[in-house]
Amino acid sequence: MTWLVWRQHRKQLFFALAALVVLGAFFVGTGRPMHDRYERDGLPACLPRVERALVVLDVASQPDEPDPAPSVPKGVTKPADDTSRPDAAALADARCAQTARAFFNDYQNVVSVGLLLLILPMLAGMFWGAPLVAREIEHGTHRLVWTQGVSRLRWATTKFGLVSLAVLVITAIYAGMLTWWITPAIATSGQRFDYVFFDIHGIVVFGYALFALALGICAGAVSGRLLTAMATTIVGFVGVRLLVMLAARGRYRPTEQRSLPDLFAGYGQMRNDLHGDWIVASHASAKGTELLTVHPADQFWTFQAIETAIFVALAVPLLAGAVYWVRRRVT
Amino acid sequence: MSGAMVADGLTVRYGRTTALDACSFAIPERTIVALVGPNGAGKSTLLHCATGLVRASDGTITVLGGPAGDPTLPQVGFVAQDAPLYLDFTAAELLTMGARLNRRFDLAFCRERLAGLAIPLDRRVGRLSGGQRAQVALCLALAKRPGLLLLDEPLAALDPLARREFLSALMDAVAAEPMTVIMSSHLVTDLERVCDHVMVLRAGRVSLLGRTDELVETHRMLIGPPQRRRPRIAGVERIVSASRAQRQIQLLVRTSGDVLHPEWDQHDVSLEDVVLAYLAECPVEPLLELEGAGA
Amino acid sequence: MIGFYITAASAVPTYMQLVEQVRQALRLGRLEPGDRLPTVREVAAAVAINPNTVLKAYRELEHEGLVEGRAGQGTFVVRSLAGPPPQTLDALRADLEAWVSKARAAGLGPEHVKAVVDSTIGPLLEAEASA
Numbered sequence: 193m194t195w196l197v198w199r200q201h202r203k204q205l206f207f208a209l210a211a212l213v214v215l216g217a218f219f220v221g222t223g224r225p226m227h228d229r230y231e232r233d234g235l236p237a238c239l240p241r242v243e244r245a246l247v248v249l250d251v252a253s254q255p256d257e258p259d260p261a262p263s264v265p266k267g268v269t270k271p272a273d274d275t276s277r278p279d280a281a282a283l284a285d286a287r288c289a290q291t292a293r294a295f296f297n298d299y300q301n302v303v304s305v306g307l308l309l310l311i312l313p314m315l316a317g318m319f320w321g322a323p324l325v326a327r328e329i330e331h332g333t334h335r336l337v338w339t340q341g342v343s344r345l346r347w348a349t350t351k352f353g354l355v356s357l358a359v360l361v362i363t364a365i366y367a368g369m370l371t372w373w374i375t376p377a378i379a380t381s382g383q384r385f386d387y388v389f390f391d392i393h394g395i396v397v398f399g400y401a402l403f404a405l406a407l408g409i410c411a412g413a414v415s416g417r418l419l420t421a422m423a424t425t426i427v428g429f430v431g432v433r434l435l436v437m438l439a440a441r442g443r444y445r446p447t448e449q450r451s452l453p454d455l456f457a458g459y460g461q462m463r464n465d466l467h468g469d470w471i472v473a474s475h476a477s478a479k480g481t482e483l484l485t486v487h488p489a490d491q492f493w494t495f496q497a498i499e500t501a502i503f504v505a506l507a508v509p510l511l512a513g514a515v516y517w518v519r520r521r522v523t
Numbered sequence: 524m525s526g527a528m529v530a531d532g533l534t535v536r537y538g539r540t541t542a543l544d545a546c547s548f549a550i551p552e553r554t555i556v557a558l559v560g561p562n563g564a565g566k567s568t569l570l571h572c573a574t575g576l577v578r579a580s581d582g583t584i585t586v587l588g589g590p591a592g593d594p595t596l597p598q599v600g601f602v603a604q605d606a607p608l609y610l611d612f613t614a615a616e617l618l619t620m621g622a623r624l625n626r627r628f629d630l631a632f633c634r635e636r637l638a639g640l641a642i643p644l645d646r647r648v649g650r651l652s653g654g655q656r657a658q659v660a661l662c663l664a665l666a667k668r669p670g671l672l673l674l675d676e677p678l679a680a681l682d683p684l685a686r687r688e689f690l691s692a693l694m695d696a697v698a699a700e701p702m703t704v705i706m707s708s709h710l711v712t713d714l715e716r717v718c719d720h721v722m723v724l725r726a727g728r729v730s731l732l733g734r735t736d737e738l739v740e741t742h743r744m745l746i747g748p749p750q751r752r753r754p755r756i757a758g759v760e761r762i763v764s765a766s767r768a769q770r771q772i773q774l775l776v777r778t779s780g781d782v783l784h785p786e787w788d789q790h791d792v793s794l795e796d797v798v799l800a801y802l803a804e805c806p807v808e809p810l811l812e813l814e815g816a817g818a
Numbered sequence: 819m820i821g822f823y824i825t826a827a828s829a830v831p832t833y834m835q836l837v838e839q840v841r842q843a844l845r846l847g848r849l850e851p852g853d854r855l856p857t858v859r860e861v862a863a864a865v866a867i868n869p870n871t872v873l874k875a876y877r878e879l880e881h882e883g884l885v886e887g888r889a890g891q892g893t894f895v896v897r898s899l900a901g902p903p904p905q906t907l908d909a910l911r912a913d914l915e916a917w918v919s920k921a922r923a924a925g926l927g928p929e930h931v932k933a934v935v936d937s938t939i940g941p942l943l944e945a946e947a948s949a
Binding site: 555687690691692694695697698699712715716717718719736791 | 824826829831832858859862863864865866867868869870871
């Protein structure tokens, strides 16, 4: 049975591996220069610190160098809130943020290619999942293979299991390459929770791929027609993804309130985008400062885990349903 | 002996259509049965039932003494309509598949047969002719050494030469190893030379099952003048089908001996005549000239 | 070795056609006592007919005493139906050929020749059969 699954799907496997190679070439080709610049700009060193700050100095309104401290005459105490000059650390942070912003602006086009990668899991569902049962039925070969010595249960579980495994392995390789490639862009954008960035990196891609695959397989088993299964996969995948993304994702964890310090006291400051929070809403507080409703940056992996779990939880009954349908099917 | 295939009230429904309607029959072992009927009569459904591809809605079907489906599949060889194969596999790969999926599979037997038919093992079967593909499919089924071989319209898509070669190969296999063969067709003429039994399916019901030589001996065609009443003729057990030709009535009847009646001409019938009659089963009544109607 | 041939549309049952072909072969000397008939399997495959039909034919021939089945070896011819020796048959054939040439020389077309032959031998052989 294992031999049969391999022989039937080896072409698809080769295509997937070839696609991985092409993607890999693209990632390395565009990623090498990005990483080189990222390191040259000193970003890996300064970003971890900057990310901790809620606000940074608005460097555009700061002089390049801090003024030398005015000499204080003997006997006069320095005023407590001497904000006449910014300290060096804050300045460094601000410059780091500025460099990061410049980096991101330069590479934005390359990264928007990432939008295309959003459809990869769906392709797995369409070209690996949908034909799995549908093509057998359309070609009538189910009447050949289901009258040999294996039960339909064993046929279905072996086939679905091995193909799922292959998809997971390929997804792992892909996810590894992608994460390396996209790390500089994400770090310099601070928008880890953003609709594109959240979806294409991290572990959610495993959930999406498994879900799309299960959807394709189930649609193929129920309809027995390849085109119907592919269409259902597209509609179902896009629909569910949008639903989860727009309606559910914001609700995984309760939000927190962050109040920003007064941006206009002393030196001009601005909100630090690199902090990485998911900003849901912002109000003006009574004091005239900004009050943010956020999902904190450190919740990122929790959110990823929850979303992955949702899609895996959707995939499991779809696969079980497909097995059930194959067994009960009247030919 | 329980019989190669025994059905008792077998009913199969697809939604609102009834494909098989309370069929009861027993096919003896070591026979070659022609399963005949028009398209949609239920021939494929019956064969699919016997292989477990379709579940009965009602009634039972047993195959070689066991329930149809997974328990008996190792002893049942099946070639579905149009002999489906994985077209991008070579014949050798199909044999490998058979060996991997079946507990008992005689690979050497297959290779020998295909070599004898000059069918290349390393070419994709999609590139073989229809007749060659049918032979490969038959080989796959025979390699299980089945006690029951089911063939769904095996000759339909083949040219006359390929048909003859297929039947030759089939007869060779049957002569070598005792088995029961049930092959369906919507033409009985295809199968007359090889079958010793005929089963007629019509609208999901079995209208006839019998030995071909007995059927030809016990049926006659009677030709006579138009009738006013339903004819009762000594020696006729049953009027199977009636038709009208010009000023004569033709009755295909089942007899219990020779029919001697001054009014009726008696003729021998061919197997095809018998099958056609049981397929049509036209009643006599509409053809009767009732009192007062017409001359 | 005898090669069998079946006419599907014939009124004669298949097994009888086989029996008749064996008898014919014996008459013409193409099969002689001691010759082995092809196996049931060989005939069934060569002619694409039911092996039981072949078995029935061989059993009929056995019943008529023409052949004998020997376990493990096959079916063998044990009696001949050949009438006169080949020379007599050759001489008769030569006479017939001469007559046909004469008839053609006299201006009879092929169909006419056949008609004369049929109308002459028909009644003659029938008279003999009923005698």
